[in-house]
Amino acid sequence: MSMRVFNGLLVGVLVATALALLPTSAAQAQVCQHRTGVSHGGGIFPNTFTEDSVCGNQTGAPVHATPDSSSPQVGVMDTAQSWFLCWTRGQQHGGGNNVWYYTQGDRVVSNPERHGYGFVPALYLNTSLDPDDARLAQCPSLPADRSTAYMVYDRVTGTSVRSEEHKRFRSASLVKLLIALDYLETLGPGTAVPTADAQLLQSMLRSSKDNAASALWERGGWETIVSRMVTKIGLTDTAPPADRGMWGYTEISAADVVKIYRYILERADPSFRNLIMGHLRQATRCADDGWDQYFGIPRAVSAPWAVKQGWSAFDEDPRCPVAAGTRSPSARTASVDLASPAMHTSGTLCANDRKIMVVLTLNPLGTTWADAASRITTQAGTLYAAAPC
CATH class of the missing domain: 3.40.710.10 (DD-peptidase/beta-lactamase superfamily)
Known part of the structure; x- marks a missing residue:
């Protein structure tokens, strides 16, 4: 994963360093690597995530505010391998299912208060069985609408x-x-x-x-x-x-x-x-x-x-x-x-x-x-x- 954009500054050197230690061959990039003992701020969720999975993904994948392609795009994935924190069900997409993965975009494109946190359709991940391949917990409930x-x-x-x-x-x-x-x-x-x-x-x-x-x-x-x-x-x-x-x-x-x-x-x-x-x-x-x-x-x-x-x-x-x-x-x-x-x-x-x-x-x-x-x-x-x- 490339360095994250946070409040206009590039951060995430430690994340990039950690990912550099993971296997990088094309075949290995197809498999999500589950990690424990990590620490990620929850973004829109109040909890801290202590587990994640590093998965291959398509570059340019959109990150949406909610698991719905009609919701605002808040970020974009610029790299071909990223960490994901949890999964949820939302709108059916071109990947043949309704599974969406929660992550932080490499680049913020709107709604800067979210710092790029949002949902990516499983379509854009290099997985074959969703959500089992990612080995992630289901996401908490989204914040109340109003x-x-x-x-x-x-x-x-x-x-x-x-x-x-x-x-x-x-x-x-x-x-x-x-x-x-x-x-x-x-x-x-x-x-x-x-x-x-x-x-x-x-x-x-x-x-x-x-x-x-x-x-x-x-x-x-x-x-x-x-x-x-x-x-x-x-x-x-x-x-x-x-x-x-x-x-x-x-x-x-x-x-x-x-x-x-x-x-x-x-x-x-x-x-x-x-x-x-x-x-x-x-x-x-x-x-x-x-x-x-x-x-x-x-x-x-x-x-x-x-x-x-x-x-x-x-x-x-x-x-x-x-x-x-x-x-x-x-x-x-x-x-x-x-x-x-x-x-x-x-x-x-x-x-x-x-x-x-x-x-x-x-x-x-x-x-x-x-x-x-x-x-x-x-x-x-x-x-x-x-x-x-």
């Missing part, structure tokens, strides 16, 4: 409407609230924010600029930002990402996002509250990466509102006529779905920020931006209609 969690909290009455509010999701850009708050808490009340940092905070909070978030994330100590905020605010469902560089996969819940807003509004220094909420009240329609972030609250709820939105794993061209920016990198954590397209809306509504609304959603692979935005906007509108300002 899920929604929400919480609406009334700061005057103390009442709330909620569903699955402690279910954990990957944060996408909602973690930028913690990055901003930790930066200000570290700076301290009464200390002027340097001009350059003020611009980073503005672009990160108003237009969700990822480069700004990355700069503050690194300077603030990477994952220690999340750990400090968990302790300070008393968050119970929030955890840092498994890879310290991947802030977009911090684990969060609707209940914890409500707690973050309550801390900003009720416990943080007034200057911090005014800065953060002031930017959220001026959230731009077009995000820095080109997406239209007026979904959910800003589309369904009457002004006044202040919002911070989040999204991840959509594979379309941006809808807003602005220059595209760099999206946040991503990595695995053990307990959240990192494969399904995520779209979140969060913020305050009504006069004096009376209500806090958080809606977190996951969608089936291949869901369009428009469909996901319509779904979350409908949900936000339904919640607002049930208890308007």
Whole structure:
């Protein structure tokens, strides 16, 4: 197997070295070689794989998001021998069966959050009896197609409407609230924010600029930002990402996002509250990466509102006529779905920020931006209609 593409960098030297030790004749390449004692990240699955099989395969084999040739192609196999982790049944293909093998593509072609992980039809493997030749276990169940969690909290009455509010999701850009708050808490009340940092905070909070978030994330100590905020605010469902560089996969819940807003509004220094909420009240329609972030609250709820939105794993061209920016990198954590397209809306509504609304959603692979935005906007509108300002 050639070196893997991961976040734009070539990795996998150890894998290539290990494969170089395997027999390489044409006849031997036809036989899958089962290995134990290895360690592969699960990709879209939460588990680590400790066994694999190295099999011959056709170069140029497509890697699909799901075991269905109509699903997005997320990677391609550039080499003629690769490791495979498990098998599953899916769409019937030209190989005469419905067996698909799970692997990581040598090259990422779309949906970079997946890092090329997906399914290859048995048609492209040099096997004669599927799945027996590969000697692999059957794959775990795929992540659920879609899920929604929400919480609406009334700061005057103390009442709330909620569903699955402690279910954990990957944060996408909602973690930028913690990055901003930790930066200000570290700076301290009464200390002027340097001009350059003020611009980073503005672009990160108003237009969700990822480069700004990355700069503050690194300077603030990477994952220690999340750990400090968990302790300070008393968050119970929030955890840092498994890879310290991947802030977009911090684990969060609707209940914890409500707690973050309550801390900003009720416990943080007034200057911090005014800065953060002031930017959220001026959230731009077009995000820095080109997406239209007026979904959910800003589309369904009457002004006044202040919002911070989040999204991840959509594979379309941006809808807003602005220059595209760099999206946040991503990595695995053990307990959240990192494969399904995520779209979140969060913020305050009504006069004096009376209500806090958080809606977190996951969608089936291949869901369009428009469909996901319509779904979350409908949900936000339904919640607002049930208890308007």
